[in-house]
Amino acid sequence: MNYKEYKGLDYAQVGKDILQFWKDNQIFEKSVEVREGAPSFTFYEGPPSANGTPGIHHVMARTIKDIFCRYKTLRGYQVKRKGGWDTHGLPIELQVEKELGIKKDDIGIKISIEDYNKKCREAVMRFTDQWLTMTEKMGYWVDMDDPYVTYKNDYIESLWWLLKQLYDKNLLYKGYTIQPYSPAAGTGLSSHELNMPGTYKEVKDTTVVAQFKVKLTGKSGYLFDTADSDDIYILAWTTTPWTLPANSALTVGAAIDYVLIKTFNPYTHLPINVILAKDLVGKYFSEKGKDVDLSTYKEGDKVIPWKVLLEFKGEHLEDIQYEQLLPYIQPLQDEDKAFRVILGDFVTTEDGTGVVHTSPTFGADDFRVAKANGVPPIMVRDENGKDVPIVDKQGRFVKEMGEFGGRFVKEEYYSDQVRNEPDFKPTDVLIAIKLKEENKAFKVEKYEHPYPHCWRTDKPVLYYPLDSWFIATTKLKDRLVELNKTINWNPESTGTGRFGNWLENLVDWNLSRSRYWGTPLPIWRTESGEEICIGSVEELTSELKKAVESGALSDEQRAKNEAFLQSQGTEAFDLHRPYVDEIFLVSASGKVMYREPDLIDVWFDSGAMPYAQFHFPFENLDKYPKSMGGTADDDAKTSFPADFISEGVDQTRGWFFTLHAIAGLLFDSVSFKNVVSTGLVLDKNGNKMSKRLGNAVDPFSTIDTYGPDATRWYMITNAEPWDNLKFNIDGIAEVQRKFFGTLFNTYNFYALYANLDGYSIEQFDRLPKEKLTELDRWIISKVFSLVKEVGEHFDNYNPTKAGRAIQDFVCDHLSNWYVRLCRRRFWQGEMTDDKRAAYQTLQHCLAAVAQLMSPIAPFFGDWLYRNLTEHVREESIAKNTPFKHTSVHFTDWHTYEPSWVDADLEESMQLAQDICSLVHSLRKAHRIKVRQPLTKVLIPVLNEKIRQQIEHVAPIIMTEVNVKSVEFVSDDSGILKKKIKPNFKALGPKYGPKMKEVAGIINGLGAEGIAEIEKEGSLVVAGFTLLRDDVEIIAEDVPGWLVASQGSLTVALDVTITDELRREGIARDVVNRIQNLRKDSGLEVTDKIKVTLQNNNEELAAAIVTNRDYICQEVQAVSLDLTADLNGSATEIEMDEFLLKIKLEVAS
């Protein structure tokens, strides 16, 4: 037996068997080895974190990655894929905190940092086994034997080197960012601390709508002209009046409508002109005062008159300057950039005035928008020469704040005793009073709103600038934007939109994290600001030694340094906290430098993997191009940049960004050329999967039940990768039944008959094209078209379209048309050229499909390939032919041979399929079953080309629909009835508005009109000149016949059933019954039989006699007898009009 035959197929078992084969023979490793010396296709694995268990969405993401790596291997590239683990970061720390039942503050107190980090190190790799199992079972090929691990010293050393490069390029700096800060507790709060229950409380604050006086400049001239006054104010509302002295800008929305209103100040009663958002006018002005004569206003009037002078968009306010509201402190730099109107996207007209008072030191939005617009913050320089905000860390105004100096900005910071004094007034109120008196407040009122409080002290938090280390990504923003345009994003919108827009609005990357388990920032500083950035272990060692020798260290410091030096080369050597915190360096001026306590953002870890995975630049320089300091001779064989990466779309600002930023900043390069960002995997109702809700799909049981291939195939073909996938397990079952079931059946059919005939793959002695039937040449044309199409889809990173094309080919074309129509060729007669042609063709198709599908369904593809080719392996190896490979994953992509593609034939076959479908529907309508032969179908054809195309496939039509002949009626027969339709596409541009009229005329044309336009090529009707191309003419009817039409195709069927045809029909029925009986009796396909029928019907007898040979041949009978009386073992079977007794005996 050349081919294995199967009774049924357990797809999960196929997965297991093939997996075992891969393991036993190191197929993955070899698939990389066979491409040694070939150009590389570089793939970066985005490292997962093994602190949680893998979910079905990981199978999805990894399938995408795997597909293109396998595809590119088939295309001749060497695809090395190094696995990796992401091991640092907040989620791990939180998990450990939870497990230990501690809070962040307990670290270093209840548990030493050393022990804590040890716990983290264990936790992070906890589910490694499950990850490895999932990876293996789903067939994701990635090198997990030698992965990069972000907590390893080598990895950290590479990161330090990168940070030092940034530092040396002045791209790493210490600045501040606005964070929730609790002055009472003296600490910043993380976002999750603010998410704790009870932190947001309703408070009543004194709020102020302040008047910012506009300066007369060229930009603001139009306002002054309209108002005819110098007193023009922009109104801005704040719930934190204490931040007003720090105001240095006003932010408006470019597209928001604003108005200029003439009115009076309600406190000073002075005439003023104010600017605010149009939508919010009603909040501050009563309808009664509208357009009331302003000259009638007197102090004390309840209704204040007002009048809209002008309406305009926010963009017209940009760059208008105003006078500083509370001029205690001036900006330390860029004074000319302060106190002007800027545009921001966060401005709303929900409350306030549609103008946002902007103090860069006390609001995150404010900070960001000010930075983007070059607006300086209001800060003071302290005794150390350091710039600090106007509120100190205890929450008090600095001394430069005049009468407010030393006051707490929030009344809650005062002791109860002070607050209970009769004269006590909160700072906000004092500021409000001052503004009222100075004609700078338009409205002061109490306002109740939620405000975050510190969970430990119960006091309100401040948004406050805290020190952080930043990467100056904004300095190279334009270059990052440019580089991004060279990346092939899939889908494109993620690149141009989500990512591109974000790059346009980039802010500096805040690198600092005040945590414990992560890569330490390699910067040491003296208290006075001398600092050093360390770029390698070697440099650290030498600085350490210098420090020890300097004599500037205390004994304890020196001892700790020495302890660290001692650890080098031992297991204990560790670049994490707390060990690095216990290193003390000495500055050039001889002062002790302490490590900056921050860790760096874990995203830097993963973004640095292109370098750190190979310990660049300390090792493996040959993997990197010379342009970045590597030593590779050939840039086509380097490991940088990546040709392809893929992760979830939620990584856009995560890994995708950090990869891009580091490569752009340091190497002026992209770090990936093609990227597929994948959508989410939701449950079947479109809800997010979560373990808590119990709707998460377990990848292990899914794979165990349906096998990896059906799981992968379903996920890929159901929705494009970037769309969200509604994961329905029934869909996998359907894919398994429909696609894999059909393909398996097709293989099994081939194997069954090829084995019977002793047919083996003929690799050399192939029949020439002329010996093949139309059907053979058609399916081969189809398979080459498929090869091209699938290749293009994979090249375009669209696996969904590739998979769907393969599926359509297998189900619709190969199985349902080619095999179905060719079955007789396989099961009848001796080995003729025709039969060989059928085997060769089917074998070719199956082998092609095995390869094309293998990137998506790697197990089944290999299973199919191996079943098809195993018996010719040795011969193939000896003769060096394509089937020499033991796995489909080593093969070279199927060559596309255009000479085999016959578009004409593909069209013909489409016509045949359409015609058969029409004939079937006619038979159905007239209740004539297909087993009943009919004389002919008549097909009206209006041109010669169609006629020829149908003639080619006429025999196929005849067998398929059981008619004796296909005939054509041509135009000149004169019996066709034609229909004319307007061709809108052609007519549209010509007639435009007159379309309807013209269409009406065309639809009303009679036979003469149609005849004339066909003959003359044009027709003049009602003043319109119609050309042949302006209309479609189709044959619609053949009078006197049964017709059916679809599009321009019409068929007519002769339904006359003669006696002869009726007998033939009966004979076919008999064949059918006998075949069923054979099958029920468990006979083998090859068994010969003797048949005896009871002769109880005239028609039957006549039918048998006339068609005896035909029946015998069909049912493999050596004899067919009719007897008058059949008793005993006969089976009674129902025919259409009578009962039939049949007896079958196996002929010896």
Add this chain to the structure above:
RNA sequence: GGGCUUGUAGCUCAGGUGGUUAGAGCGCUACACUGAUAAUGUAGAGGUCCGAGGUUCGAGUCCUCGCAGGCCCA
């Protein structure tokens, strides 16, 4: 609130550059076909192409504004 994205049959999805009867598969109903058959064919039922405006002779497709879901940010 912003950026991106999705909305077509009960379900999952197709529907270049606008062209007049909007398709497929699954599911349902009926009838056929079948020595690869847990497959297949034909027919039927099933649609306000999310809504409202607009552009156009003509809109599922283009524009504007909404509604609903999703992701990422604030």
